[in-house]
Amino acid sequence: MQGPVTTSGDGIYDRELDKNAANFSQMTPLSFIERAAAVYPGRPAVVYGEVRRNWAQTYDRVRRLASALSKRGIGKGDTVAVIAANIPEMFECHFAVPMVGAVLNAINTRLDAEAIAFILNHGEALLLIVDPEFSEVVERAVHIAGRPIEVIDIIDPSFEGGDRLGAATYDELLADGNADFKWERPADEWDAISLNYTSGTTGDPKGVVYHHRGAYLNAIGNILTWNMANHPVYLWTLPMFHCNGWCFPWTIAAAAGVSVCLRAxxxxxxxxxxxxxxxxxxxxxxxxxxxxxxxxxxxxxxxxxxxxxxxxxxxxxxxxxxxxxxxxxxxxxxxxxxxxxxxxxxxxxxxxxxxxxxxxxxxxxxxxxxxxxxxxxxxxxxxxxxxxxxxxxxxxxxxxxxxxxxxxxxxxxxxxxxxxxxxxxxxxxxxxxxxxxxxxxxxxxSKDIIISGGENISSIEVEGVLYRHPAVMEAAIVARPDEKWGETPCAFVGLKPGATVTEQELIAFCRANMAHFKAPKTVVFGPLPKTSTGKIQKYVLREKAKAL
CATH class of the missing domain: 3.40.50.12780 (ANL, N-terminal domain)
Incomplete structure (x- = not known):
């Protein structure tokens, strides 16, 4: 017996079963810190030198900061930039800034003043929170930006040096805020939560926009992927400015873990x-x-x-x-x-x-x-x-x-x-x-593949062979222009302390462990240029190879 025919969107499951406040809420990783503070208020949350705070204290500080930002007129869609090492204040900003609907722009601490100025203007930052370690480059960047940006200075007793740039400090901001601040979830989980800039190796960096839904899901994804039990003790060797620390500030809150902060x-x-x-x-x-x-x-x-x-x-x-x-x-x-x-x-x-x-x-x-x-x-x-x-x-x-x-x-x-x-x-x-x-x-x-005599050579494959040599600490392969072959592999190699090896010996080692045409034709010894996250800057090496 055939049942009644229904049109799409008008079936029995589409009637009187609507979303409401009881059965639907917008996904946001901000819910993780609220839960951690409610369920595990006395468990450690942040460790940094002599600083030790539990989840209740950390949530208190985060709400105070959000309240102070709100009092300053920071709200939905506004950009708050932060330039800081992996210190507690950087961790707190990952929650406080989006609590007022604003967007966190954690800026690479190794950029020069011109690049920082570009990011501040492109992201239209209204407020900039600064770690004293980076005050010199930030002062130049704000000057180059050429527009009013309120600067808030972090005072870190464990760091010597740096200048005050703003009229207020981070601690004064907290003192001005209310720990009972009633933050709200985003009206739409598609709302922006953070802005991250790509490295910009071929022109100006591009601003990558994250939303609350993605940040929530990837934070959970980290837990599932890593089989993380409750209360992990997480050491911050990865910069929090890099893809928001791979979403781990929110992951650690979800798991009610400990953020062990590390400046360098x-x-x-x-x-x-x-x-x-x-x-x-x-x-x-x-x-x-x-x-x-x-x-x-x-x-x-x-x-x-x-x-x-x-x-x-x-x-x-x-x-x-x-x-x-x-x-x-x-x-x-x-x-x-x-x-x-x-x-x-x-x-x-x-x-x-x-x-x-x-x-x-x-x-x-x-x-x-x-x-x-x-x-x-x-x-x-x-x-x-x-x-x-x-x-x-x-x-x-x-x-x-x-x-x-x-x-x-x-x-x-x-x-x-x-x-x-x-x-x-x-x-x-x-x-x-x-x-x-x-x-x-x-x-x-795609830009790193080497095409030599019409044959594709994977730089990663050649690097893998070089890393197997007992004298090699780090290695990178880039294309060097060649009149006969078009391109040939050029190796840049850093040696382990006290180790010695010649160019000819390394080339012979590669030829003995892979197809001869893939082996480097040139080896350059010395330290390799790297990004703040430890990636080797191949665009710098490509220029060096061209100039050889």
């Missing part, structure tokens, strides 16, 4: 805090892992608990992962971009891999992997047709993303947004293969 990434305090605070988790680019793995032996002793490490930001050589695993650190490899709220792909581990040799485990972990549980779509496809490439581990294509943890778009840049979202997918610009098991593996950025 140095190997001695990293090991010291891991031991003294019983750190359970930290994140870092492969270069940070390399630093930790090659620390003096006396620092490495005394860790008697499990430490989980999440790495992303650049494809990690298997040798670096292996070195960390041999020290007892459990490494999880993730991948993402500023445009995907940080990590959105993970090399999800299978128990049956546990019995493999450590070198083979490291090789598997070096793959980027599969989509986060909160990401809807991930594929490697032809960049023109968007047809997925065969899952053969050999055919290269571009990586594409789709889902709620993809940015809203680029601020004031509709043409770049349209290009990035062409065909209904976000175009990453990263080239990869897809293995038979569905795991993707990056072979290069």
């Amino acid at each position: 990434v140095r190997v001695e305090p990293i090991y010291e805090l891991i031991k003294s605070e019983k750190v359970t988790h930290f994140c870092g680019a492969p270069i940070v892992l390399n630093l930790i793995a090659h620390a003096p032996d006396e620092l490495k002793t005394g860790i008697d608990h499990k430490v989980s490490v999440m790495t992303a930001g650049a494809a990690p050589p298997a040798s670096v992962i292996q070195a960390m695993e041999e020290l007892g650190f459990d490494v999880t490899h993730t991948y993402g971009l500023t445009e995907t709220y940080g990590p959105a792909v993970v090399c999800a581990w299978h128990d049956e891999w546990n019995g493999l040799e450590i070198s083979e485990k490291a090789r598997l972990k070096a793959r980027q992997g599969v989509r986060y549980s909160v990401l809807d779509g991930l594929m490697v496809a032809d960049p023109e047709t968007l047809e997925p490439v065969p899952s053969d581990g050999e055919t290269m294509g571009e990586i594409f993303f789709r889902g709620n943890n993809v940015m809203r778009g680029y601020l004031k840049n509709p043409s770049s947004s349209a290009k990035a979202f062409s065909g209904g997918w976000f175009h990453s610009g990263d080239l990869a293969v897809c293995h038979p098991d569905g795991y993707i593996e990056i072979k290069d950025r």
Whole structure:
């Protein structure tokens, strides 16, 4: 017997079952700190030197700051910029600023004054909160910006130096605020929560806009991906300005964990805090892992608990992962971009891999992997047709993303947004293969692939071989123009302390471990230029290679 025919939108489940205040609320990561303070008020939330605050105290400070911002007329859609190291005030701003509907713009602390001025003007920042360590460059940036911007000075007793720039301090702002401030969820979870700028290596940086829904979901995604139990102790080796610390300020609140703040990434305090605070988790680019793995032996002793490490930001050589695993650190490899709220792909581990040799485990972990549980779509496809490439581990294509943890778009840049979202997918610009098991593996950025005599050479593959040499601490491969071949691989290499090796020896090592045409033809020794998050700046090296 055929039932009644209904039209779309008028079925039995579409009648008298509407959204209401009891069954629907807009997603926002601000709810995480409210819950942490209510459920675990006395548990530690923030550690920084002598500073130790619990969740009740941290929530109190966050609401005071939000109240003070509101009193100053900061509200929905306004931009509040912050330039600070990984200190408690930076953590608090991730909650207080969006509590008044404003948008947090955490600015890269390593930028020059001109770049900071561009960001302040492009994002139309009304207020700027400044760490004393960066007062000199900020003073120049505000002058270059050429418009009134209220500056608030953070006073950090543990830091010596820096000048006062504003009329008020962060502590005075808190004193002016009300701890009972009644903040509200966003009217729409699509509302902007933060603004992050890309590196701008080929022109002005682009402003990537995040929304509350994406920040909420990726914060939860981090917990699911990392199997984080309640109350993790998280060490801030990753800058909070970088993709909002991969959404981890909100993740730590969701898990009612501890933020162990760290002003500068140095190997001695990293090991010291891991031991003294019983750190359970930290994140870092492969270069940070390399630093930790090659620390003096006396620092490495005394860790008697499990430490989980999440790495992303650049494809990690298997040798670096292996070195960390041999020290007892459990490494999880993730991948993402500023445009995907940080990590959105993970090399999800299978128990049956546990019995493999450590070198083979490291090789598997070096793959980027599969989509986060909160990401809807991930594929490697032809960049023109968007047809997925065969899952053969050999055919290269571009990586594409789709889902709620993809940015809203680029601020004031509709043409770049349209290009990035062409065909209904976000175009990453990263080239990869897809293995038979569905795991993707990056072979290069599209701009980093080397075409020598018509053959494609993956810079990541050559770097992986170089990292296996016992004398090599860090390595990067870029294209060097060549009259005969068009381009040839040029290696920039930093050596371990006390190590020596010649250019000819390294080239011979590469030729013995890979196809001869892929081996570098040139080796340049010396320190490698890096971004604030530890990524090697290949655009700088490309210019050096051209000038050779």
